[in-house]
Amino acid sequence: MKITFLGTGVSVPFEKRAQSSILVESEARILVDVGPGALLRLEELGVEPTQIDAVCLTHNHLDHNGDLLNLLKARWLMDGDELEIYAPKGTKNFLESMLNAYPYLRGKLRFRTNEESVFKIGDMKVSTIPTIHSIESRAYIFENALAISGDTRAFPELMSVDCEIMVHELSLPFGFKADFHTTPENLKDCLNYCRAKKIYLTHLYPMTLAQKDKILEFLDFEAIVAEDLMSFEL
Template sequence: MVSMKIQFLGSGVAIPWPGRVQSGIAVETENGRLLLFDCGAGVLQRLFESGRDPRDVDAIILTHLHLDHVADVLPLLKSRWLCEKSDCVIYGPHGTRDWLDGLIGLYPYLQGRFDLCVTELTPGRQITLDGSDCRLSCAAGVHSVPSLGYRLEDGGKIMVYAGDTQPCDSLMELAQGADVLIHECSFPLGFDVDCHTTPEMLEPYLDKLDVGKLYLTHLYPQMQGREQEALEYLRSRFKGEVHIASDLLEIDP
């Protein structure tokens, strides 16, 4: 068995940026299960580029239902069906089932083609993923729509993915003790925004944040050219490692 492996498939947002597609993270568990956290536009292609087959995905785990996090869900399901694999396990926030039913309902030729197991999660819930010893728990983020952050515990390693959010107590508590925290950093220092994150918005949490590595993702084009500035700011205030994610970057917790 190998330990948890994490690969960023998409580290960008809804606005195109060379080299970055929309949000998606592949996590391979200790027993070889493949979990896909979010599935924005471009993630299906990145999954292929990572050397994986769409049929390899054991579960899709959605933080929220904005297009840049879910646009490739149906293309992924169709790709699996075309390769004669119709089943899929999907986790997401409240509304995931209705959203998916409505989306599939727009395409008569896809109706009845999929065997989906959709589970809607609420903040504070913890589950054990089927067929593994992984524990998945979630907490609410602060975003313009209901959004969840996830904590995955597997093989003695802990990863937390915050999804889209501004920094908040619930997600920082979820992250305590994690080996890796993947947190959005949509905009650079000095940018006025809510429901998203800038480096200085993270600062109040850094002193008490017990996390080994912090990876910044979900970068808007406004961050281009200011990545090093963000890294230096956060590294001077955080005792752990700080890195900026890039598409197809592989990391070990």
């Protein structure tokens, strides 16, 4: 399995980072979130929009799904197959309302929405855990190897899932009062439960990125702040 960060940024442009998106490649090519900028990053990697087999959305905030319609539109124009979209409950209605907003796309975009919490993509087992965010959101666990948090406050149930690598958000800086995002203090409290051998941090707001060195020292764990186009194998 090869994992490539397409977008490690947030809604505020900073350090030329695209918004949330991760490419997971095994037998299938999967996008976990399709934030604004993901399509350009795919082009930089030489991956065509039609070569994506499935999308797993963590939640329907704009910084995580802003390029989804663009991906579907590109696939329509490039004669692509139907795209399988795995996503939290409510996504089917969300996409229906987007087609109401862009009626010229109705009947053109080919996709199927699947809101199950456990499923398979090809032979790959995928499970989900509801996360603690301001709307219906979930983390993805691929083959007990890779966990991707999406947006959430850090919490023990997710941190203790069986995986080798954890990709976790770290939106907010030291001392920030946050109910639906992770701060360094909140993450450190949960790292005792972490079964992954390494954690990649993503979705850092500019004020959090500014504290990067201090945060890594404070966490005292095998942790890396992810950057766009960084990749690793599992």
